[in-house]
Amino acid sequence: MFELPPLPYTYDALEPYIDARTVEIHHDKHHAAYTANFNAAIKDTPLQGKTVEEIFEVIDQYPASVRNNAGGYVNHNLYWQVIGPKGVAPKPMGMLADAINDSFGSFEAFKEKFAAAAMGRFGSGWAWLVVEADGKLAICSTANQDNPMMHIDGTCKGYPILLIDVWEHAYYLGYQNKRADYVSNFFNIINWNMVESLYADALMYYATKKQSNTQHKDDGHGGCSCGHSHH
Numbered sequence: 001m002f003e004l005p006p007l008p009y010t011y012d013a014l015e016p017y018i019d020a021r022t023v024e025i026h027h028d029k030h031h032a033a034y035t036a037n038f039n040a041a042i043k044d045t046p047l048q049g050k051t052v053e054e055i056f057e058v059i060d061q062y063p064a065s066v067r068n069n070a071g072g073y074v075n076h077n078l079y080w081q082v083i084g085p086k087g088v089a090p091k092p093m094g095m096l097a098d099a100i101n102d103s104f105g106s107f108e109a110f111k112e113k114f115a116a117a118a119m120g121r122f123g124s125g126w127a128w129l130v131v132e133a134d135g136k137l138a139i140c141s142t143a144n145q146d147n148p149m150m151h152i153d154g155t156c157k158g159y160p161i162l163l164i165d166v167w168e169h170a171y172y173l174g175y176q177n178k179r180a181d182y183v184s185n186f187f188n189i190i191n192w193n194m195v196e197s198l199y200a201d202a203l204m205y206y207a208t209k210k211q212s213n214t215q216h217k218d219d220g221h222g223g224c225s226c227g228h229s230h231h
């Protein structure tokens, strides 16, 4: 059974950027529903008892209910982790700051590109900052509850270290149709310590995978935290 991780802060901790009522409904209703529906979708299937990364590897072989609810569960786990009260860790530091500069030119250029991905996603979905196999960072977006680690068709691939939910349920009470304001305010609540920690996990994931592939040709897989109860 997958469990809904408790919110790592109080409902009002993200104010004024995300209001308490939105956080409460988003976590206690939407995220809780994905969790329950994910468990229901895999019940009595070969996926029951598997890890998230094992499920993601074969997700294209199962009905949409598995893909949508697995993604909804995992994506929201990660979402609550990478945000927090303003000022906790307002800017990327160290290796991650260097990687952002290498991949995008500057922190400002990164922000523009990330916001553009969030704005460019038509309808419901997510924008992502991912680490690719060569250690480079990339920005992309997915529809619905798809995740860049899922074995599905698509161009948004990599190990996720930051994401923004652009489903209307993430912002509608506070912002109504003004997604752009939600996206620009989102930069105030990113916990860059957590993103940096996930970046280190990503590098470890690829290093382990590479080593395992060398040893066993192609049957090895590293451990992906995939937004799963990190720390």
Ligand SMILES: [Fe+2]
Pocket: 026, 030, 076, 165, 167, 169, 170
């Ligand atoms: Fe959501």
